[in-house]
Amino acid sequence: MSIRQRNGIWWIDLRTPSGERVRRSTGTDDKRAAQEYHDRLKAELWRVAKLGDTPQYTFEQAAVRFLQASEGQKDYATKVRHIKYWRDQFAGRAISSLTTEEVIDALPTHAIYKNKGRVKLTPATRNRYLATIRRIISLCAEWGWISHPVKLRPAKEPTVRVRWITQAEATALVNVINKDWLKDVTRFALATGMRSGEILSLEWSAVDLSRNIAWVSANKAKSKKARGVPLNPEAVALINAQKGIHPTRVFTRNGNPQKYVDPKMFARACKAAAIVDFHFHDLRHTWASWHVQAGTPLFVLKELGGWETLEMVKKYAHMDATHLAPFANAVTFWSHGTPEKKTATG
Template sequence: MALRKRNGSTTWHIDLRAPGGERIRQSTGTANKKEAEEYHDRLKAELWRISKLGEKQKHTWDAAALRMLKESTHLSSYVNLEIHIRHFRQFFSGRLLESITRDEIYEALPQLSARTKQPKPLSVKTKNMYLGTMRHLFNLAIKWEWLDRVPFLEDTKVANKRVRFLTREEAQRLIAAISTEWLRDVATLGFATGLRRANLLGLEWTQVDLVNRRAWIHSDQAKARKSIGVPLNDEAVAVIRRWIGRHPTHVFSRRGKIIPNVTSEQWKRQCVRAGIENFRFHDIRHTWASWHVQAGTPLNRLMEMGGWSKYEHVLRYAHLAPDHLAHHANAVTIWSQQEVTTPQTLAA
């Protein structure tokens, strides 16, 4: 029987030839030899039925995951897909794709974050990203005609949180409190343009036109994979000009080297110095959008400037400027406009 353990693995692996000559090598997903033998026999019988009786071939989760990754290398979420597949492999490796149920997928979702020093409960949003990967895999399986039906994987509802933004006075206090020049200017440019952290740190001189006061983010750098045109106001132009000649390719640098990231610890220290609480670096972008809406910038223009892919992403700011609804307010007044009578006169 073509069963063996390899590379120090505790699970049994199959190595056999299908009736058509194709070599099949895969994990049985079990360390129990009897269970592995049963799996081997079922697979061998299935391959015979496919070859001799024309039954539809069944595919494993491993094969689907590998093909999905090969076809998803162009996606901006590819790194996350790899992380998610690595997690789910411990639950579904060796399983036939059609045998995996909805309940099993929900039970396999991670519960704790492994990216923090102290494990903490994983957010609903992150769990939904894991679900999205499995949904993507099964939808592709339908496209490949590997399956006729797939589990229904509904996202867990994410609580709508209030948008966190600063007043201009708070923003001024924060900028003044930042002790490091490069971080101070990166934050200032963020308030002026609404660019995401990665786009701010990765901004190159070839993406800036100070004469025409504009910059641009290429499609492969944008989260929504769409190019973004960035108008530069006076503050943005002044910040960028201060960095001319410091680095050959990138606008911002630290000791002559490209800045890879702004860590949460770095940012929290600056917020503490300024007396600002509960304010992430990404909230600079929320602040920029909030200021625009309060100043009357139309939501469709804000969507274009911010590079959002869906209109619902900018609707979260709509409540900050309800002025366009003001003329509707009189539709529900207690007293008609013709009536001079007021509650006070009635009481008299």
């Protein structure tokens, strides 16, 4: 039988004029539609073999080759997730038949989470889905599978948000936090710039107080790259204060390891300190901003904070303009001479 059903979906099974076997999902549970797809594909294969027409490649074929080329990349799992989504939209379609309008209209708008329910996706997240299918299409052009790749422009993303507070505000914030564990975690974030997940997952085996250094392993780092974190005296004192509380974790909530900082608890502390529009992750922005203001070079800050590229750190560059000061006097006007005294005329 040239079409057969598997788990509710119809699959085709045929041979080309040259004898090559083709087995493929039609992406539909409608037998009539599946049969029509089979007949059109069979005719297309005949035209390719007998008349020299350009072969048509499906989205699935392109997706498989794309994932093979992406193996070993750090965002491979994300690419797989995107492919699963796009396969639901364009299963069985010839990659050359996709249009700009179809792809844009098919972009996901919401995600469904177990605890949060239906959540609207940000422009940045939608752009990641778009980037995956755009890369697939561009590779198809490189492979000679299509001659005219569709143009897919990313949506405009909001300006990168950098929210930081002064040292006086930070002191006020720490003073109003009434939970010792949260107070310690907050102070440690300000001292090291570590992310909340990195702090809460920090283990004693990853701390060397004889060298004043801690390590963030690759599987716990956002960039998926391990890094060493130098500990200043404030950070060392905070770690020493945690000794004996838990056998493996450095920071806990009354001896109980935590996966994340309670956002509501942190928000209440910010409100008590009269600090608005501030989240726990902004402590990292604050730490980076203080560094730049103190003269830490951006390339050094990149290594300290574990950012993957220097471009990611440039959002803090405006915090320090001292390197521009020598050029401020390159153009002057008023200091060239004493202004003439104007004489009133009748």
